[in-house]
Amino acid sequence: MGFLRNLLIKLNLVDHTAERTPISVFLLDDDRRRHRWFEKRFSGDNLAIAENVAEAKELLEQGTYDALFLDHDLLPHHYQSNDHDDYANTGFAIAEWLTLRQELQRAATIIVHTRNADAAIPMVQKLRETGRSVEYCAFPMLDLKIKNYWKR
DSSP: OHHHHHHHHHTTOSOOOOOOOOOEEEEEOSOHHHHHHHHHHTTTSEEEEESSHHHHHHHHHHOOOSEEEEOSOOSGGGGTOSOOSOGGGSHHHHHHHHHHOTTTTTTOEEEEOOSOHHHHHHHHHHHHTTTOEEEEOOGGGHHHHHHHHSOO
């Protein structure tokens, strides 16, 4: 049987894909359309969703996640400008909080997925201060990123 299997492999006639085990995913985003988008992308996985900073802190303290997706702009006025004084209500507050709480979510892959690139870069830099695995991906490119990281 080994000879036949090896021949099929060499001829590229064997499917090598394996179904991955479910992962635990955390999402910080205030947009309910994005919630549904993530639910479709991570169907069969464990998805926890926070819409604001307080909910995010609670979930991140209670659970352990394989992947964290962080949005920056969590309130409508954040969409128009970065010139506001309420950074405590943005994804940057979670980046700072995770930097201070280094024991939390150490093994998670973190993706900052905001459309606001000017705000995303400081979040990535803050999280990298503690050696975390983090990158920025604009939301329109996120589907491809997810497919590459967590193939089904």
